[in-house]
Amino acid sequence: MLDIVIMAAGKGTRMKSNRPKVLHTLAGRPLLQHVLTMATGLGAESLITVTGHGAAEVEATMRAAFPSAPLAFVRQEPQLGTGHAVQQAVPVLHDGPDATTLILNGDVPLIEAATARALIEACCGRRLALLTIELPDATGYGRVVREGGEPGQSGTTGAAVRAIVEHKDATPAQRAIREVYTGMMAVPTAALKRWLAALNKDNAQGEYYLTDIVAMAVADGVPVVAAQPTSETEVLGVNSPLQLADLERRFQRTQAEALMEAGVRLADPARFDVRGELVCGSDVEIDVNCVFEGSVHVGDGVRIGANCVVRNARIAAGAVLHPFVHIDGESLGVRVGEAALVGPFARLRPGADLGPEVHIGNFVEVKNAQLARGAKANHLAYLGDATVGERVNYGAGSITANYDGANKHRTVIGDDVHVGSNCVLVAPLTVGAGATIGAGSTLGKDAPPGQLTVARARQASISGWQRPQKKR
Structure with missing residues (x-):
């Protein structure tokens, strides 16, 4: 049982445009349409898009582009962080012992189906699977903190993942880590619902961070694993x-x-x-x-x-x-x-x-x-x-x-x-x-x-x- 949640509620202030960010076009198609096109081939029970800024326009555009796909929309108003966005999707997520939720971003348009499938397989309904990558300049990204806290450890051979620390909350030593979280993960749905209910906004942004569920998974003894994309281009987002x-x-x-x-x-x-x-x-x-x-x-x-x-x-x-x-x-x-x-x-x-x-x-x-x-x-x-x-x-x-x-x-x-x-x-x-x-x-x-x-x-x-x- 697979549900896919796509976060697409942000205004995209740095785009300096009245158009919702996920409707800006890449290769002639809206950013969100690229993500949904890939997601429709994964066999999900539902494709749930979290909308907010320009929600009516975003929803109408996607319904026209995918008239027969199992689309669902939930709205995040106001926008209080990534964790808060996924909380809005909880009522429409399917239950089941092996149910999995794949979380993607509507402004990361070039994620490939093979990478998404690898993330789903890494989760296998029992593990928290993160999509990570090593970047020479990790500014702005959440850092992947592994057992022992060794900066720059590879996501493929490093120790167990212990937490993700957002850039604004990271210490200087943590900011030296080059392995970053891309914003995409696959999670056992039952555990995800439990962890989302326990989120708080005690952080520098005053928001509900989805990444806080990593530490909760560790505390619950749920294995946290990492998968990697084939190229950096797959995980690049659009903010400007x-x-x-x-x-x-x-x-x-x-x-x-x-x-x-x-x-x-x-x-x-x-x-x-x-x-x-x-x-x-x-x-x-x-x-x-x-x-x-x-x-x-x-x-x-x-x-x-x-x-x-x-x-x-x-x-x-x-x-x-x-x-x-x-x-x-x-x-x-x-x-x-x-x-x-x-x-x-x-x-x-x-x-x-x-x-x-x-x-x-x-x-x-x-x-x-x-x-x-x-x-x-x-x-x-x-x-x-x-x-x-x-x-x-x-x-x-x-x-x-x-x-x-x-x-x-x-x-x-x-x-x-x-x-x-x-x-x-x-x-x-x-x-x-x-x-x-x-x-x-x-x-x-x-x-x-x-x-x-x-x-x-x-x-x-x-x-x-x-x-x-x-x-x-």
Whole structure:
């Protein structure tokens, strides 16, 4: 029987923001969402988040992100310390002889599932298991005091843990200890309830310290053990914009290294961001300052130029995104076909579906439109709510006028159509296969296949006409 308690009540004063600290984003997702994503894979009976500052916003955001997870929320108002936070969860913790409570922090987003499982196994429903790590600079952390009080002893080979002393309450000798408590532990639930009831706030902060239960466990003869994470990054918390930025770069470097080890060529791994899921085939090349959000799948041999932003899209093999392409598939997604060329400075919006060998050039926008093999819109054009056939040439400055002020309408353009420059196709409209639309035409009716259609006023010059002058 496993319950997970995530402490997320703090205001985060050092963030200097009105947003609750745990809703600040890392890699495009709130800090707390990272923790809950990991926790959902641990098989817990319930995921209990302790909220406080901005509680309603935090709870609503997480419920939307995890609609089917066993979420529960309790509120800590006012905030009187870590022990007081966990006390709020006591009424919803499950009972049982082997019941275990895993305690995590909502502002420590990169804790890994393997580390959490190791902590649970170390507890095994009978021991108090602490997640500890040795740091060269332990300032601000609670120190792990072991039997004999030897400063700097390793958490893996040192003597039995006797207590955790918070930094503000530590003596100079205790502050020399490099092994610190990370804020995460696994505890037998029955014992946890008993120890929480005995907490007091006789300390420098005047708060109820969760760490005081370590000394209680020792007094009760309950073994206190320590487990360690695989890296320091796993246990780093976020208390300021500087720390958030540092953790972002650490996370992105890990993402970049995993992609490069799989064969992706990154021009500079320090200038690369994944804020979701990026799956790449072989021989993919990505230039600097590219951002990937949501779910992005990139096929073999794709080349992505500098400064592209791609969200919720599938890029097929051999396609090229020239620099400064912006793709945002939102919920509909965007598809770029094999050997298609996009950009520079192109925009693909939700529902854009480019077939093989399609060319979308500079300052062209495509929204909810399907372009078949070999279609081209190379300059300064808009295609919205359109179906475009094979080998269509869509001229510079041409648009589909798809919105009548209340409803969207569709434009259908057949195979081998040539649309001249600066045309307006007023939907609903069909242009038959092989038709040619003369430059500057505004079409409000269907154009027959295989014919030239021109819809523009006859050119005239008016002699003696005077341009209006401003009154002085």
